[in-house]
Amino acid sequence: MKSVFRAGLFEGKVAIVTGGGTGIGKAIARELLYLGSKVVISARKEDRLQQAADELARYIQPSSTAEVKTVPCNIREEQQVTNLMEETISSYGKIDFLVNNGGGQFMSPVSNMSTKGWKAVVDTNLNGTFLCCKEAFRLWMGDNGGSIVNIIVDMSKGFPGMAHTGAARAGVHNLTMSLAVEWISNGIRINCVAPGVIYSETAAQNYSDPELFQKLNSVLPAKRCGTTEEVAGAVSFLLSPAAAYITGTTIDVDGASSKVSLNYLPPADKCHLPEYTWCGGPNSKL
Numbered sequence: 446m447k448s449v450f451r452a453g454l455f456e457g458k459v460a461i462v463t464g465g466g467t468g469i470g471k472a473i474a475r476e477l478l479y480l481g482s483k484v485v486i487s488a489r490k491e492d493r494l495q496q497a498a499d500e501l502a503r504y505i506q507p508s509s510t511a512e513v514k515t516v517p518c519n520i521r522e523e524q525q526v527t528n529l530m531e532e533t534i535s536s537y538g539k540i541d542f543l544v545n546n547g548g549g550q551f552m553s554p555v556s557n558m559s560t561k562g563w564k565a566v567v568d569t570n571l572n573g574t575f576l577c578c579k580e581a582f583r584l585w586m587g588d589n590g591g592s593i594v595n596i597i598v599d600m601s602k603g604f605p606g607m608a609h610t611g612a613a614r615a616g617v618h619n620l621t622m623s624l625a626v627e628w629i630s631n632g633i634r635i636n637c638v639a640p641g642v643i644y645s646e647t648a649a650q651n652y653s654d655p656e657l658f659q660k661l662n663s664v665l666p667a668k669r670c671g672t673t674e675e676v677a678g679a680v681s682f683l684l685s686p687a688a689a690y691i692t693g694t695t696i697d698v699d700g701a702s703s704k705v706s707l708n709y710l711p712p713a714d715k716c717h718l719p720e721y722t723w724c725g726g727p728n729s730k731l
């Protein structure tokens with residue numbers, strides 16, 4: 446299968462994809478490259494990034510001006526984020542697209558979560574995205590326009606079991622709406638993509654249960670997980686001129702999983718929520 450978008454759609458464009466060396470980020474980078482963009486992939490670990498870049502280079506089409514470059518960056522560190530933007534501009538002369546995909550979390554109920562763990566997840570997912578947006582604006586997009594896509598998660602019903610990332614991504618969602626208005630006169634569009642359960646090898650390695658994704662299939666409305674390419678397609682659409690009047694919005698790529706509940710239920714024997722009743726409800730002891 447090839448990209449559904451027209452060949453050469455992003456020829457001459459310059460994109461940054463944070464978290465571009467693995468999973469969803471790598472799929473986004475692959476599609477942008479395939480469509481002709483120069484793509485800077487960024488993540489903390491340089492060796493994995495270079496490996497990904499070598500693999501991604503194979504998707505560059507003959508006669509395309511696309512290129513892939515790696516710039517290691519910890520998005521929590523302002524100086525490193527500044528360097529990511531400056532390196533991109535000095536290599537390719539501009540930044541047309543910024544895809545804020547870098548992030549991460551671990552499974553834990555809040556009752557077991559250390560303050561350090563909470564802060565680390567909020568720092569990466571919320572503050573890291575803020576820094577990338579701010580520096581892209583300051584160093585290029587403020588004067589020249591551009592398009593930003595923030596990858597968040599489906600946290601429409603909270604995110605029990607991973608509340609740190611739910612809170613951080615809700616922050617990114619709200620930041621996106623604010624920036625859509627603040628930066629519209631600079632010619633910048635900024636939107637979110639909210640993936641549901643998306644299978645990738647990296648995601649599977651991140652969680653302790655190796656069969657987690659397979660088990661989730663049966664509770665998903667589509668009876669399957671999403672693919673990284675299905676997320677990349679939504680990102681490519683939002684970056685493209687077809688989305689010229691779309692800003693401040695979120696596309697759910699989730700096979701309607703955000704429209705059903707019961708993905709997470711506390712163990713039945715541990716539910717002790719006191720009931721309030723003064724005229725005798727179904728569980729009244731009056």
Ligand code: ADE
Binds near residue numbers: 518519520547548573
């Ligand atoms: N992916 C996960 N954590 C990250 C970080 N701190 N910087 C960049 N990419 C990341």
